[in-house]
Amino acid sequence: MADDVNPKPGEVPEADGGIPDADLVFKAQQGDMQAFDELVERYHGKIYGLTYNMTSNREDAEDLTQEVFVKAFNALPRFKGNSSFYTWLYRIAVNKTINYRKKRNRKRALSLDQFDQEIKTDDIYHDLTAKGSPLRNLSLTELQKKLNEALQSLSEKHRTVVVMHDMQGIPHEEIAKVVGASVGTVRSRLFYARRQMQAELTEFMK
């Protein structure tokens, strides 16, 4: 995949052997733009993935991603390092996205990114479109539309946990820190959200 929009579970970029986030943050706080550039490079895909899946609108996701990084830059002197930069940035992104949608106060039309051609080599995709599957007669575009509509039918807080956990592979504990709730609450929101999505997609579930 071109950009790291949906990271693998538990993946932490700094573990690649690069400079630790904390060092880059410290340098950026001293006014080193190169360091902040590196942080943008590191987390741009993830933040775009979060905002895109939260809005199902790529233009909104692009605007939000930019706003998140600019806000993070302005708030950087106040970042104390009590949580990881990754968690702090996600918190800004989640709050920004929720506020953005509240301000708009209406559902935006879907504007979706194209499926990567690699999908056709995915085993799960083969299973879903195989003979006997409820999805066999559905085109990829229709499938994508239905899926995003089901996602958008969720409330903000439920969508947040589904996107972060089921799409971005972030552990419950980390999600709890980002959304400021207990791990139990995160689990319960996830359970409820999945149930609601199943209800939305019931015609494919038969």
Add this chain to the structure above:
Amino acid sequence: MSDMSGKMDATSEDQAEVLLRQLLHLKKYEVPEASRMIKSKQNIMRQVREASSRKRWSLGDLLEVNVPWFFAEPRYGVALLFVVFAGLQFWGASSRNQTQDMTGIYTPGSNVASFERISTISTNSISYPKLPDNYQLFPDAPRGDSSVKFVGRLEEKK
């Protein structure tokens, strides 16, 4: 019978959950155009540089950036403030003593202001005569007044 239907419900629930997970897995293949992402990153850095050039650092921001430990560990900050306060007190006290020591009389001497220590200046003050140790400041009470009698001097206890 109810056990059977319960098992079937559980199975259909499991299947629905698996299907949902599979559908959500497919969303990972929704990827943005690389050119749009590059442009987005460039826009971010442009906005950030603009924000940086406009930014006026407040004293608070400068302190937070240059001495972050002061804010991250308030107890050290308070300890430092105490040390600074104690230092200022000590400095103030010593400078006061020095000022007192330097007190003197400035006399015009050959049109140039000069300073002389107070101890070196002769004064015209009259020195008191040395009094005997048993000097009685007040005379005995007048005669006839029996209420007050001189009973003698208080001797210092050894």
